[in-house]
Amino acid sequence: MADDQVLDQTDEVEETDEDPEEEELQSGDDLAADALEEAGQTAAPSAPKASSKAMDPSKLGETLQALQNVIERNADELDRIKEEMGVQREALKNVFENDSQLSEATTEAATVTAKVKERKSQIQNSPEILQYKTKIGELSEQKKEVEEALNNHLLNLFQITGTKTFDTLSGKQREFTVKASLKGRKPERE
Numbered sequence: 001m002a003d004d005q006v007l008d009q010t011d012e013v014e015e016t017d018e019d020p021e022e023e024e025l026q027s028g029d030d031l032a033a034d035a036l037e038e039a040g041q042t043a044a045p046s047a048p049k050a051s052s053k054a055m056d057p058s059k060l061g062e063t064l065q066a067l068q069n070v071i072e073r074n075a076d077e078l079d080r081i082k083e084e085m086g087v088q089r090e091a092l093k094n095v096f097e098n099d100s101q102l103s104e105a106t107t108e109a110a111t112v113t114a115k116v117k118e119r120k121s122q123i124q125n126s127p128e129i130l131q132y133k134t135k136i137g138e139l140s141e142q143k144k145e146v147e148e149a150l151n152n153h154l155l156n157l158f159q160i161t162g163t164k165t166f167d168t169l170s171g172k173q174r175e176f177t178v179k180a181s182l183k184g185r186k187p188e189r190e
Contacts, residue, residue, distance in 0.1 A: 154178070 096102060123129055154176045157166060165173045 154166075155178060158164060158176075158178050164178065165175050167173055
């Protein structure tokens with residue numbers, strides 16, 4: 001009997017040690033973690049653990065209800081924040097759309113851009129530009145032919161001398177690099 005009284009007094013002491021205001025100050029995450037801890041689980045989702053003592057069904061029900069309440073409050077708060085963000089974004093968009101100076105400047109910029117495109121088109125089709133383009137195309141073809149011949153000669157020089165330099169008529173030396181490139185694979189014939 002004396003042991004029973006000691007146990008009852010201990011339970012009462014533990015209950016009175018808790019401050020009721022402290023529970024109200026806990027965050028939703030803390031409440032959820034406490035509820036899960038009471039249920040014999042951890043806050044992180046994991047495989048159910050075997051509990052050494054069976055949980056009282058009424059306490060489990062209370063724990064689940066508390067957890068659901070925390071989840072619902074957080075979901076409602078998330079919905080409220082998302083809605084508020086939408087309102088703020090719409091207000092921001094309206095500021096830009098309703099600014100008369102910005103609208104005027106945008107119109108002017110579009111007009112100037114159209115004029116620039118029109119003028120470039122006129123210049124592109126002029127005989128002078130066509131002449132330059134033709135000459136550049138011819139020079140590009142010549143350049144390609146000379147580079148190909150030069151590459152072959154430099155490769156021959158490297159194979160004979162083993163050096164990557166050659167002497168010029170003015171007495172200076174020029175360096176070159178040797179590159180190998182892989183050509184595309186030929187289709188296999190069956």
